[in-house]
Amino acid sequence: MASKQASISDSKPAAVQLSTVFCADDADVVIRAAQTLDFRVHKCILSLASPVFKDMFTIPQPPTDNSQALPHVDVTESAETWEMILRTVYPMPTPVITTLDDLQPLLLAAKKYEMQFVIDSHEDRFRDRGFIQQDPLRLYAIACACGFEDWAKYVARNAESPAVTGRSDTRNLEGLTIPSYHRLVSFLAQRDKEWRETLVKTSRIDCDCDWRTPPPIGIGGDMGWPCLQTEVYYLRALERQSQFRQLPCKKAQCPKSDSGIKAFIERVVEERESLCNKLMRDTQYVQ
Secondary structure: OHHHOEEEEOOOOOOOEEEEEEEOOOOOEEEEEOOOEEEEEOHHHHHHHOHHHHHHHHOOOOOOOOOOOOOEEEEOOOHHHHHHHHHHHOOOOOOOOOOHHHHHHHHHHHHHOOOHHHHHHHHHHHHOHHHHHHOHHHHHHHHHHHOOHHHHHHHHHHOOHHHHHOOOOOOOOOOOOHHHHHHHHHHHHHHHHHHHHHHHOOOOEOOOOOOOOOOOEOOHHHOOOOOOOHHHHHHHHHHHHHHHOOOOOOOOOOOOOHHHHHHHHHHHHHHHHHHHHHHHOOOOOOO
8 A cells, every 4th residue: 555655553643633524432543643633434435435545454453452442544634634534535514625735635635645536526626717717727636647638628729828837837737748748739839720710700690780789709800819718709799789789670580689799609609619628629638
């Protein structure tokens, strides 16, 4: 078990405190996180959550001088990370992860101890637009470190190039290899180039119903937008639509109607997804 950075012992330094949440009287093992906090927990629950711990608990342990002391497992992760792990595997509300500083060590620990349930419970964080906009490269690195090919591709297709290539340091990028980084940067460069070329040719929503109608809705003239997110186009089109409502068209099938705007956005979404799928075809991002 040395490779998993966990070991069973029966000594307890005086400086180690006991968790106020995981302190069950009927516990049969103690998780000691980073030599700072003890969690009195149950082998059966850890065994169900992790094959690593299941194997560990099947190894016969030598007799101890203190028959009353519980065996404990030393782990290198922080107490905060282990509390999130235990709150996930125990029958209690699953913690909501709101920062990458919490998500990264949690998923890396879950990967190390093969806790698939923990991974499944928190993988929706890869869809978090706030995380993707805040630090897409770090989120991509987490996906790569955990071997999540699908999530690495999801982050890549929704990342903004400046947020990736403009990152000024390499902190918190554990697990990101040079090949994976190169594939991400290459994909973003090609995606942005072809996407802009596609948008220039995207048909506009025209209206000849009223000579007072403002210029037609279109994306081709707004190539200076810093964002390439589909949602940005959607919101921008709706904003223009609300302005056009000041001069409503009388025709039921006017392209500027709600159905026209919806069809326009759906076409843009499909074109962008098709482009990403084409560029990602037969490419392995996690290595």
